[in-house]
Amino acid sequence: MIKKIDHIGIAVKDINEAIKLYEGLLGLKVTDTEVVEEQKVKVAFFPTGDSEVELLQSTTPDGPIARYIEKNGEGIQHIAFRVDNLEEKLEELKSKGVRLIDEKPRRGAGGAMIAFLHPKSTFGTLIELCERK
Secondary structure (H helix, E strand, O other), X not given: OEEEEEEEEEEOOOHHHHHHHHHHHXXXXXXXXXXXXXXXEEEEEEEEOOEEEEEEEEOOOOOHHHHHHHHHOOEEEXXXXXXXXXXXXXXXXXXXXXXXXXXXXXXXXHHOEEEEEOHHHOOOOOEEEEEOO
């Protein structure tokens, strides 16, 4: 059911400074930036072969990314896996006892439908499942 790693999400305090670093040091190029109001986050995507690196900056002091950085510092915040049928995958995981943060898909950056699995069910790693049309 997992097709590939869709992207790796990296929490940053200053997305513009992080973009400069990723472009200057690594030679990557931003393909898209977007504010996702529902998640209180600004994102920037860098294609890296068959997947992407996603930079995430909180748009509010109380947003999930701001809280993550306050607790853990900047760095890898989640790994996202591409799936074909997100609703079906969530039902399957729930029936197997996996703790879900999102029981129903919600809109994410780039128009994708996403849902997060709780790190307590995934050995401490925040996992996002992502369905793109």
